[in-house]
Amino acid sequence: MNTDPSTGATEPLCQRCESPLEPEDLRCAVCALPVPISPLADVQQAVTQILRCNGCGAAVRYLAEIGAPRCDFCDSVMEIETPEDPVEQAEFFVRFAITDEQARKALKRWLGGLGFFRPSDLQSRAAVDALKPLWWVGWMFDAEGTMTWAADSNAGSRRADWAPHSGQAPLRLHNVVVPASRGLTEVECRGLIASYDISNVATQPPHHDRATFEQFAVQRSAARKIISGALEAAARNRAVPLIPGARHRKLSVAVLPTRLVSRHYAFPAYVLAYRYRDKLYRAIVHGQDATCVVGKAPISWARVAAVALAVIALIAVVATIATA
Amino acid sequence: MTASPANEPFHGLGCNSCGARLNVPPDERTARCPYCASPNIVMRPRADGEDPTFAVGFVLPDNVARERARKWIRGAWFSPGAFLRSDVTAIRGVYVPAYMFTAEAHVKYTVSIGENYVVIETYTTTDSKGRLVTRTRTKTVTEWRGLSGQWASYIDDVFVTASKGLHNTELEAIEPFDTRALKRYSPKLLSGWIAEDPSMTATQCLELARAEAVGQIGHRLSDHMPGDRHRGLKYSTQLVHEDLELILLPIWILAIKYDDESPLVRLLINGQTGALVGQPPRSWIKITVAVLAVLAAIALTVMLGTRGVL
Numbered sequence: 001m002n003t004d005p006s007t008g009a010t011e012p013l014c015q016r017c018e019s020p021l022e023p024e025d026l027r028c029a030v031c032a033l034p035v036p037i038s039p040l041a042d043v044q045q046a047v048t049q050i051l052r053c054n055g056c057g058a059a060v061r062y063l064a065e066i067g068a069p070r071c072d073f074c075d076s077v078m079e080i081e082t083p084e085d086p087v088e089q090a091e092f093f094v095r096f097a098i099t100d101e102q103a104r105k106a107l108k109r110w111l112g113g114l115g116f117f118r119p120s121d122l123q124s125r126a127a128v129d130a131l132k133p134l135w136w137v138g139w140m141f142d143a144e145g146t147m148t149w150a151a152d153s154n155a156g157s158r159r160a161d162w163a164p165h166s167g168q169a170p171l172r173l174h175n176v177v178v179p180a181s182r183g184l185t186e187v188e189c190r191g192l193i194a195s196y197d198i199s200n201v202a203t204q205p206p207h208h209d210r211a212t213f214e215q216f217a218v219q220r221s222a223a224r225k226i227i228s229g230a231l232e233a234a235a236r237n238r239a240v241p242l243i244p245g246a247r248h249r250k251l252s253v254a255v256l257p258t259r260l261v262s263r264h265y266a267f268p269a270y271v272l273a274y275r276y277r278d279k280l281y282r283a284i285v286h287g288q289d290a291t292c293v294v295g296k297a298p299i300s301w302a303r304v305a306a307v308a309l310a311v312i313a314l315i316a317v318v319a320t321i322a323t324a
Numbered sequence: 325m326t327a328s329p330a331n332e333p334f335h336g337l338g339c340n341s342c343g344a345r346l347n348v349p350p351d352e353r354t355a356r357c358p359y360c361a362s363p364n365i366v367m368r369p370r371a372d373g374e375d376p377t378f379a380v381g382f383v384l385p386d387n388v389a390r391e392r393a394r395k396w397i398r399g400a401w402f403s404p405g406a407f408l409r410s411d412v413t414a415i416r417g418v419y420v421p422a423y424m425f426t427a428e429a430h431v432k433y434t435v436s437i438g439e440n441y442v443v444i445e446t447y448t449t450t451d452s453k454g455r456l457v458t459r460t461r462t463k464t465v466t467e468w469r470g471l472s473g474q475w476a477s478y479i480d481d482v483f484v485t486a487s488k489g490l491h492n493t494e495l496e497a498i499e500p501f502d503t504r505a506l507k508r509y510s511p512k513l514l515s516g517w518i519a520e521d522p523s524m525t526a527t528q529c530l531e532l533a534r535a536e537a538v539g540q541i542g543h544r545l546s547d548h549m550p551g552d553r554h555r556g557l558k559y560s561t562q563l564v565h566e567d568l569e570l571i572l573l574p575i576w577i578l579a580i581k582y583d584d585e586s587p588l589v590r591l592l593i594n595g596q597t598g599a600l601v602g603q604p605p606r607s608w609i610k611i612t613v614a615v616l617a618v619l620a621a622i623a624l625t626v627m628l629g630t631r632g633v634l
Contacts, residue, residue, distance in 0.1 A: 016428060016565045017478075026378065026506055032426045032480035034377055034569050062515050064382035064417070064574075064595070069512050148475045152439065152550040159467050160439035164550045166473030250550040256428065256476040 017145075019260040029224040030260045088180075088216040088223055090137050090266035092201040096208060097288035103270040104128055106290035107283055111274075111297060117307075119300045122276060129280065130273040133211040133287070135266035136181040138189065139227055140198070145257040147171040147235045155245030162249065167242050171235055171255065177265070178230040180216045180223065184269070188284050191294035195286050196267055205266075213266060227262055231255055353419075353511075353519035363516040374526075376509040378424070379572040380501050382417055382517070382595040389576040389593055390415055392600060396591060397580075400604035402611050407582040407589065407604065414579070417595060419519040419572035421486040422495065423526065424503075425533035427566040429541055431475040433559035437551035438466040466553065475545055479563070482540065484532040486522035486570065490592075492532060497601035498594040501573055505596065509572065519572060530568055537563065578602075 012021045012035075014028035027034050062069045098106070112123035119125075147169050152162035175198065179189035205213060216223070235253045243251065268287025273280055276298050283295025355364045384392075393412040400407065442462050451457045481503050485495045507513060522529075538561050545559060574595025581588050582605075591602035 016567075026508055027503075031428065031478045031565075032503075033565070033567055034426075062381065062513050062517060064385045068381075069515050146476050148473065150471070150473055150475075150548055150550050152437075157439075158469075159465075160441040162439045162551070164437035164439070164469055164471040166471055166550075168474045168476075252548040252550065254475050254477045254544075254548060256478065 017258045017260070019258065030228075030257055088264055090135070090205075090213070090216070091264045092198075092203060093135060093205055093266045094196050094198055094201050094268055094288070095206055096133065096211070096268040097197075098270075098285075098290050100131055100133070100270070102290050103131060103133075103272065103285040106285045106293055107272050107274065109290075110283065110285075110293035110295075114297050117299055117303050118297055119276070122298065126274045126276045126281075128272055128274050130271075132271045133208060133268065134183070134214060134271060135205075135211060135268055135287075136179070136184050136189065136214050137216050137264065137266050138177050138179045138181065138193075139223065139230075139262045140175050140177050140265050141173070141227055141231070141260060141262040142175065143171065143173045143231055143257045143260040145171045145255060145259075147239060147253055147255050149235075149239040149242065149251060149253045151239070151243050151248045151251040153243050153245035153248040155243075157245075165244060167239075169238070169242055171238060171257070173231070173234050173238075176230060176234050178227055180226070181214055183214055183271070184284060188294050192267065192269060192284060192286050192292060195289040195292040197288055198265070201265075211268070216264065223262075227260075231257055231260070353521055354514050354517060365511040365514055374570055376421065376572045377569040378506045379419060379509045379513045380503070380505055380574055380596055381507055381513055382574040383505070384574075384576065384593065384595050384598055386415070386417065386576075388598070389417070389595070392593055392598060393576070393578050393591055396600060396602060397604070402606050402614070403604045404582065404586075404607040404610075407580065407607075410580045410582050412578060415591075415593075416577055417517050418575055418577050419514060419517055420490055420495075420575045421520055421522040422483050422571055422573050423486050423522075423529040423533060424569045424571045425482040425484065425530070425537060425566070426478070426480045427537060427563040429475075429477055429479050429537070430562045430564065431541060431545065431559050432472070433475060433545060433557060434470065434472045435549060435557045436468045436555050437471045437549060438468055438553040438555070440464050440466050440552040468555075469551075471550075475541075475548060475559075477544070479537045479540065482533050482537050483571070483573070484529050484536060486524045486526075486529050487520055488523040489520070490575075492536075494592055494601055495573075498575070498592055498597075498599045501594065501596055506571075513572070522570060526568055526570075530566075533568060534563060534566075537561075 013019065014021055014031060014033055014035075016033040017028060017031040019028060019030040021028060021035055025035050107128065108123055108126070111118075111126050114122070148167070149169075150164065150166040153165055154161060154163070155165065156163040177189075177193045179186055179193075181189055184192075232253060232255055235255045236251060239251060239253050240248070270285040270287065272283050272285060272295075274283065275281075279298065281296045281298065283293055283297075286292035353366050355366060390412045393415050397403075397408060397410055397412065441464070443465055444460050445463050446458060446460050448456055448458050481500070483495060483499060483501065485492045541561055542557070542559070545557060546554070549557070576593035576595055578591040578593075579588050580591070586605060589602065589605055591600060593600045
């Protein structure tokens, strides 16, 4: 059992990997060790038992179609202990730190700084159609453990470009965010994650006039799979600096996580729909940092074509000079 | 009423509904009363064994299992006619005992990693006019480098049979079972179904499970290796924090005796996913006729081709 120093509450831990267990878990989600059970009542001698319907008293049998015993006479269904698979809810809400107006200005500023290949009038002609504050959701996890890796790199290579390397390192991951949003794309979420200040969070949804709360789109069993995938991706990132040499390929990692703890967060953002030349685009403004904006913007194909022609012309001139 | 010895049927058990005497085989956990058809669950003293920890409930209903079995029999074209007419109503849903093994694996390995590179080599040949010419070509060569390292991961969901009646290779053939649908064992799951007790000891099954886990580790290690290819993979495995849990797996079993002289044919269907395994008998007469027909068709085609008909 693990005791939370702030509340004094105890939560059960897996005996193998020391990750916290949920009350309904039959097995540890990280290492698959079964959760100990209170043994069934000891039977002193062989007897027979008939499972009787609580409603009408008839004998019932387990039905494959519904995955539980059901009475054929009155249709009563008996419950069997199974792992609960609820849709998860946010526990921590990161607060908004910028206003609607600041979000609009942030969008305008972003549109003006997207570079040469955007239309020159993008900033002036883009009109905000809709602005929606929302909390998108994600998991944040900490984990410890061991990571083993193997990869090819150019270090120590001989005739071939590559030489094999392997290694092992302790793994400590802290506050790794895994998006669980259905409304925002993975790329959009990744663009926003780094700028959140999670030191000041609310445990109840903060009051906001128009903000909507996104729900976790996946159930617990699916969530654990996503977190395991993210754990491996994070381990891969940690392994890269350990590989000797300047270049590498074919990196494989194996992770033995312990003490994996995940929390459910809601992150603030503004979703803005803006219109440019009758076409709608979407941008997301960070709910705390007005300089962090991600989204889509139109491309000036005339400018792209002009640059391409200039490059072709330059190549032609160089080729002509070289030939001469 | 006391328990009978483990190898003798329980004669003294009375149906919990009508009181009729039940004859329960020692390796079964359920019995249906022949008089009132009530599904009885046998509750035994725990001294001779353990209760299962988990069970995977049946998902495939009997009508679907029967249809799959029927389709499998009809698809066995080269089987004797009597087999093709076999009755599938005898199919039974059985909770088969198995052990579920999990562990933490620490592996040390050595391997030769092949890194490919391309060389340009010169060779001499004759051109279309018969002259000797020198040409170049690229050739991929593999440079072999030794690598040693460590690998660590959890091993989960290794299932091995705990029933002498079901060979482990048969169980492997109908795996996997989706362990997300695992249920805590409860006699409620067995009501109306046949449930078998383990006939293999945990010690026997542990050895089987370890061997299967080490095999799985070999596959995962192969995927872990860098390079363009590898050979000579050798590894030593240390399994720690091992856990072995008795589990009941849902399997539809159909035993077919299509004639008195032929051996029993057995079909197994995964009661959760519908995956099936079985070896239908072969009719050598049908196979010979088919081969002769193919040969005759080839001969006819060649003959007609020779005579210019085709």
